Amino acid sequence: MDILILLPALLLKIFGLPIDRAIYWSGVAISPVLQVLAALTTARAARLLWPEYDAWRLAALMVLLNGAAMTYCLPGRPDHHSLGLLLAALCTGQAIRAALNTSDSTSAVKAGAWAGVGVWVSPESLIVIAPTLVAFGFLWLKSADQPRAWARQGRNFGLGMTAVILLAVAVEQPPALWLHAEYDKVSLLYLAIAVAATLDFWLAERMPWPAWKRFIAAGLLAGASALILAALFPHFYLGPLGNITTPEAKDFLDNIREMSPIIPINRATMNQFAGMVGNALIALALIPYCLWKWRGQPRWSATLLASLIYLATFAATLAHQRIAVFLAPYGALLGCGVFAVLCSRAQNMRPVTKMTVRVGAAFIAAFGAQLWFLVAKSDTASAALNASCNPKPVADWLNTEHPGLAAPDPIGAERHSPIIFSESINYPPELAYRTPYRFVAGPYHRAIDDITDMYRASISEDDLTAREVIGRRHADYLLICTTAVPKLIGESAANSLYHRLLRGDVPGWLRPLPMSAEANREFRLFAVQH
Template identity: 25%
Template sequence: MKPDVLGGFRLDRELDRNWLRWMALFWLCVVAWFLHDRQGNIYWLLLGDTDDNMRLMQVRAWLAGQGWYDLRQYRLDPALGGADIHWSRLVDLPLAGLILAFKPFVGIATAERWACGLAPLLPLSVAMAGLSLAVRRLIAPWAWPVALVVLMGCTSTMSMYAPMRIDHHGWQLAFLALTVAGLADPKRARGGATVGLASAASLTIGLEMLPYCAMAGAIIALRWIWDRADVRRMQVYALTLGGGSAFGFAVFASNANQVLRCDALTPVWLTVMIAAGALLFGLSLLNPANRWVRLALAAAAGAAIVAGFALLFPQCLGRPEQVSDELANTWLNNVREARPIYKHAFKTAFPMAVLPVIGVIGALFATWRARRSEALVGWAAVALFTAFASAMLLWQVRAAPAAQLLAVPGSVALLVVIVPWFLGIREPFARWIGAVPARILGVLIRVFGTVLAFLLLSGLWAGLVVPFFSADKGAKPGKPAAPDKIVAANAACARLSNLRMLNDIPAATIFTHVDLGPRLIVTTHHSAIAGPYHRNGRAILDVHHAFTWPTPNFRPIAKAHGAQYLLICPNMSETTLYRARGPNGFYSQLIKGQVPNWLEPVTLREVRPGTPLPFQLWKIRYDLPDAPAKAAAR
């Protein structure tokens, strides 16, 4: 399949020679559409995820003078010295740069809004470039637009690039796309450098992509085992992985990450990366001619890394978060993204899984087609990488964005074979039905067959069929289902216009739900107790204990954290845990109207007269003795 020549204009040649220019134009169109479509979210600073809110707070603190290596968030649990955030400053740079660029023209508030809207779209350009390079190298120089169109249908992946999604996921996916491009690169040194630097940058941001980085390194080693001529790729990869990780640690590791922690690029993982790079570089210098000797040496190097890790860092053999069993059972194990895909509802799991399956099939098909060409090794590497990413869905559903991203080359490999086949049909069955009917049938097959093939092989059909299998069984004929109270509460209590009403009271420390803490400190001048960040397990447990234990336990816990007010959001997701684990606990008593005498109601202005705010606020009175709780007047 090749694009046609149009009046002497060779489209395939244009897509080859000026691919980067046209890709940039495609990206600008996506940016324009996203900014237009999400302008409401931008205006209302609708940062939907706790991590997005915390990312903005980290950037604000840095721009306000907080140290480069000091990543503590001092507006979470300020009485006890702030919250330890295990991130790095790398992802803060583009967001901070955009804020500083916009600020002189529109002021700080509007600058933050538009920076948060535009920042996620910057790594999208890198991801597009990575996928385009991979497809150009594996399939054809003109095939990259097909990859970009398929990428637009990767709902899980594209959600990480939507305006206001300012946390690190988009950048790590972009580096993953560059890793695929490096694995597919026929120029060995350049390919090794791309994979090594992309892996080092991803690890500098966080360890979420550590399994993919490890798999990419294993694939490079396997390529060398199979063909010793690939030694240059492994040699450069080893140097860039070790050197890039060392640079990332030196420049971006926070003060808190200078110790032997297991959840970030600390001395633990820096040691592993440097050791892995050194061993691979040593193997590249030996480069024995016998394939079995290369296999034995690579296996010995891998065993040495594993054994050394177990001996030197035994504390990291368990969960990298190193949380207590109580914290894991109370909070971390309940994070939905950490559950395997088969534990999610069909309407959630099916659209996530379809394209990765298609991608694996397509990559295997392309590998088989390339069995007698130079592209065999590149396709084999990508097929292995795609299969690994898809299998990760059986571990955690948060692997879906990466699995869909890596499925794109396989999907394109099928599309460039199947779609031209449909387009080539002219007069089917003419011998039996005649020329004119056959010509009409050919047109129908070309049109509808091409559309159907694209929908099937791009995975777009998954979203179209889900509504037929997931109808709301609670709805009665002719009557819509009742709105989801939890979803409504989550949205209402995080709404900027509602939270702004809290600024009517002087700045204070407010005791509230863990998941509401980051949003509270972004939108108001108040401080909170905790956010969903595992290094601050004591604060998280204290919040859960305060809400689930009997009422008399609340005030001592709140006092230890310097809380002056109590804020609750009835029906917010987190509160379902309070009610389940403490049916007679403090929170359950509050929502039943059993309010202790030492909680003094605080009346706030309403955004719209007659429409009550979705949350309730009380001032905590430490000077009053306990007395039997009385039903609150509403």
């Protein structure tokens, strides 16, 4: 992602724009550009499934209007998920071509290569890769006349992925760490997964057996591979979250809004669900229709592959709403077919009726579940679910009063950036961006120890424990939000440090610092007495 921002910035610099402004504007533009490319790539793949009535053209519009895709691809948000969206579409487009023509080995290798790039950018891409491998494996088991061809496509996919991940490990990791596994970064772990998949399909290709024997062999192969991977890399199946070992860190990460579930069980969660899943939901209705209507056709295999990826990403989205961005291209790829189906039904109707059906079908496909907001009303539950602390007034006060700083913007040897300890991981990144202060933790799964210390200090009922943790972190200040607190801390004992500070029972080793009225509306700041 950095390269995609820096290369256009260098071009802008050549044309006279200062490098800092060039990087800024390149960062502003990159995610919308990637979304447009993802939309076009998805439409190109959809054309293979839905050539009728040019329904595939709607797939591009669906990606552009999808709630999650728009959220992660906003101007000024250079998020790696926007690149992941494009890579998912590129991978599946090639995989569909490989499924439509089992002699097209090139497309299978390309699909695997794009999958490898996806892992390079973010191991979250496994949510797309795993069902793709399952699809090739199922088609190998199901096929009566060409099982070896399907195994070969799976092997080719694995080879493409292995080659790219091998390159990625060599580029991203120093030689001393080539044999070191990292869960949240391309490493030996993901190379091992790619190699295991390739070997499994290579062995499958050499099994000219009846279906029932292949079924048993598949179970043994998959089971053995999983056991070996689990022995070498515990929790490998959790992908980038596999290195989270403390319950405190896991619970805190679950309180990050984009990591939270969006199962629609009430109006508040339905609003979140409709906003993030949006028009991708309509694909659920098309999957059984397509698998029934296209049975015996080449499109059936390609639709099965896309459907398995869709169902896997849909289930993951319900658990963690950030995965919804990966759901967008598959919802569009399959969901645009509603236009073709309804147009086919209206083919023999009167011209006015036919046009009405076409417009209605396009409208339904483009907006899908987002139409919920035409009838939904905001309520207190929705407001509570989306409650958050606004740190901007605190940033304004810190930048005006700059406590602990000898000068507003010290440089060189004179620079000392005070450290602020907080009870939440959600607002520190914005404060770190807006001010010269440093913060202990943020919503990052690598900050396991930081998050654990934040949790233990906030719920501590013993001043010695809380002071030891905050002192070990060399914190100069303690900041708490009074309106939106992580659930675990909010439910802590009444005499925990957090609740004591809320009711004004301040221990002697902390000194209250009054801020502006606006900042004090939601926050309290304390100086640590060393």
